[in-house]
Amino acid sequence: MDIFSVALPALNEAFALILTPQAIGYLVGGVLLGLSVGVFPGLGGIAGLSLVLPFIYGMDPIAGLSLMVGLVAVIPTSDTFASVLLGIPGSSASQATVLDGFPLSKNGQAARALAAAFVSSLFGGLLGALILTFFILIARPLVLAFGIPELLLLTILGFSMVGVLAGRSLLKGLIAVGLGMTVGAIGEAPAQGSSRLDFGSWYLQDGFSLVVVGLGIFAIPEIISLLRQNRAISKDAKLGAGWLDGLKDWWANKWLSFRCAVIGVLVGVIPGLGGSVVDWIAYGHSVQTTKDRSKFGKGEIRGIIGPESSNNAKEGGGLVPTLLFGIPGSGSMAVFIGGMILIGYEAGPQMIRNDLPVTYTVVWSLALANVVGAGLCIFLSPAIARLTTIRFPLLVPFLFMVIAFAAFQSKQTLWDVAALVLIGLLGIFMKRFDWSRPAFLIGFVLADQAEVYTYQAAQIASVKQRTGGWEAVTSYLFSTVGMVLIAVIIISIWLGARQSDALHKDEPLDVSGSKKAPVIFTLVVSGILLTAFIDAMLVDVYIDKVFPAAVSGLAFLGSVALLVQMRRFPESNPMFMDHEYHGEDAKAPAGLWRSLAWFISLLVLTGFFGFVIALAIFFVVFLRMRESLPWKNIIVMTVAGLGFLIFLAGVLNRDFPPGLLQHYFELPWPLSGR
């Protein structure tokens, strides 16, 4: 076959380049660096790559490539630690992993969950490289077959996963999606730049970043809840199942892992979608293909294996648009392209034709880095999993430090931390009243694509109609690829609808016996949606107005319908779920507001003194007043925490949020801020 005769000699050459002590040395160096940066939520590949870029210039090309690839490859691997152990999604690649990974940690099965996640990552990465080796030669026409209508259909496929993630009440799930899309539409409109729902604030002009929303929706509610319960993450502060069980779990589900890896490569290959949906599609697929679905969301190992198999495979797939078209699939890929130019390779169509061995070097370095990185992580996971046996409040100052710093990376202002608190509040109440947080997040992530692709497809179709009549429109909108996608969407919705009841049948009904609290929250949501609708109607430019008006308007109607239902149905209906009255939060010794106040106090202190001084005060006060630790321990913990953060920020050339103090006085770094 032709492909083989082209691929094999180049592959041979590539392996000769990779398998030298020097290249492997740099690769392992990159992996170690990537792991250390990646564990820290919100930093990710861009920070790591920016760190090595100054040294790349003038380096031996293969050494430089190995270093960068090693670094990029392991970011979606190492952020698994934070998402499984602490419930903190470090990047978009690990959001779906939180759903079942964190509950497993709470059940004392952190080591098992981590091992299953890492071996899935490893497998996904390897399979991705294998597929890519041959696929990259023929990928160009396939990628070009995905026009705007097909991208829109893929976006809809992402939305169809809401069916299995909506929770008990489909209506509430749909409103949550609409709310997520409304929040996603905040800021400068993608078409003509009208300001939407920003109330004149420059912070909101760029909308909320995914990191802030992900942390607010998932991490804050979990951290606050655990702080209130005053216990270790693992319920009985023990580690049950070990890492060997995780490997067995993966083997038992190897076909799921295989399918999700294929999904990861395919979605990664298509430019314009980014990696943001792939783990949700993989998660949805895992739910849809599982017989007993009652454990999802409560610690189902398949809920980890699916998304983790896909997200490393996606990195491989993402090389296709990056290398073939010069269009980076993510921020870190964009920096990666920049780094490649520094050593003399320009990504683009000529890359495959002229530099096929180099292309393969990238692909297989990625695979090798996955093996090294995931192997190392499996090796480390039993030790790191012990984190879940520590009494949680002792971790809290560190976690607050980490998530505040992570949020601050998005726009480097204190408002990032304020936004985190605000979204965190929404997350806390959504959790309490059983509104689907994944549905909200899917809406948020897909809002921009849904808006842009919809009107672009409509606009192009209308031009086609003028020049070629309706025939041209149908052949544009309903291509062969499009018809296949429509079929997949229908199957996905059908599977989702068939199962949504089965998903929740064993859940206890936490109804309070009172309608008041759930109704108030629904009213607040309706208020937000109505405000968004009014704001959208005030936008001048038509194409900037349609989408937010339609989405917030429909979601508002949905919330009105929910309120009507709430009037009609008795208090025992699942729509009145309130986890404050039953479940683990109800028995928590500490109150919600008091626990949240700790985080807000960190925000306020930062507003006055800047982040570093505020953290020092917070560490001491929290550990002394709330935990009554001896002074010696307090000092050790404070110095360790701050020292680590300052070291990291220093190496990565990052700043800290400034406060009023920095506004009036010049202070030396690290006390200064932007």
Next chain:
Amino acid sequence: MSFITKLIRAGVIAIFTLTASFSAFAANFSGKTIEWVIPFKEGGGSDKWARFYAPLLAEALPGKPTVVVKNMPGAGSTKGANWFASRAKADGMTIFGSSGSTQFPFLLGDRRVKYDYADWNVVLASATGGVAYLPADLAKRWNSNPQDVIDNVNFIYGSQGATRLDLVPLLAWEMLGMKVEPVFGIKGRGDGRLMFERGEANIDYQTSSAFLSKVTPLVEEGKAVPIMTWGALDDNGNIVRDPTFPDVPSFKEVYIKVMGKEPSGPAWDAWKAFFVAGFPAQKMVFLPKGASQDMIDTYSNAFKAVTERPDFAQISKARLGVYPQATGNQAKAKMVQGTVVEDSATNWIKNWLKDRYGVKL
């Protein structure tokens, strides 16, 4: 004491006194870290441009400091520019990279702009160009009779928004009478090129470096044909053929061919003003307000040294194209051309944006 030890010691002392006396005359950045603020995200055109220059600049500055690129994106690049205007210290440790997308809001009087180019000190001005291209079949018709294409073809163009750099091509095509429907909302020119490759768009433009690396392969395959460039500025401020694409006519030449007369009038004046801000003076490096003349000279000389490296033409060609990289007074002249625009031109553009695209500024 052995001879070698003596020699080393003498050498160390000599170097020490040399560097000490040198630093008495000019700034010495030895061991320092200079931050180059780019008001855009990682991976964009300005980011790549700065990351290309950063290591070269580091080598050319006295004391060979580390130059790091610091991305400060937000509010269409006005956030980073506002920060630089209000907070950056004039000690030479912070420099700013501006781009056409920072200059356009300034020229259009965007309410978010709180910076003034007149305050800053320019030390480098990088020019670039832009090339418009068509699919082969349309290009064939265009080359035999442009009027036929202008009258009979409905164009679709993937655009980032009418108030951005896309203003230049959109206005140029409109002045020729072409029927171009911009499809808004793409994230970068790369997406526009992809729409063209998929056949959804049938006209596109790329800046020079992107055209060289990404479109040239399509031209070789016979899938795309360049039809016009935006041109380049000569030393007297006249628009001439783009030196990177000597075989492709400039928009001005195309206009003369199609309309049978030299372009003139308010539309042309406005187009020219925004073309200069968007292309010949697209990317500039600034020191903050109040920087000492010494510091300005140090940076100007460093950039001059970079652009005069014997290998500069070779290493910069693929990334910057063959364009003037102006330093010193030339850079200053470019800066004025690109940031000082007659009110009449600005007002014409604002009215055009409002009438044509419903955008109120």
